[in-house]
Amino acid sequence: MSKSELPLIGVVTPGCGATPRTRPPLDAENAVELAGMFKALSDPVRLRLLSAIASRAGQEACVCDVSDGVDVSQPTISHHLKVLREAGLLTSERRASWVYYRAVPEALQRLSDILAIEAGLRVSA
Template structure:
């Protein structure tokens, strides 16, 4: 059973932060979002998040996540711990293995923060 179905989905107006183009981030929101972006700044963690999100059923066993990487299982577990502590994934132990799923509210917060509907795109000259 996928844990995604059990989690509430936040509407855009319920997310933590208003888009940056509408108002500046407060100190607490900036600290929270900074932890999230720091967790995503590592290519392995970004790929892990993508693998989990795109895995059939919306969740993946740690045993399914080791193969695509040229690092040890303890290293993968460390990266998954960082994603979990940043609030990007949830996890549950089932027997020997731990299963992970992406937390939709975390993606909603990132999406809302970076949202720029109708904002003019400026390029550097």
């Protein structure tokens, strides 16, 4: 058997695995849940709607307020808000004839935490 035919099972590159973890990696269940949140935010209109809600006092806004400046129809806005609700990023409450949406701080914090990196650490290519 030549050197090129040898299996590479169990081969360790020098320095591989020597970098300590600063936090545990995601488990499968959390990865699926967070991927759903990121997928909901992958649309620019949904990202703008969430930002419009989260940027208001109390992270709450009436649907009539968040649609200003978004160039899509009201049914399309309602669809996008529904997607954000289903992803766990917003809650909603009907008050008289209007629906008020509120950002879910815990969900936004989870997204922020997964994107955070330790200050001073660099990833080399």
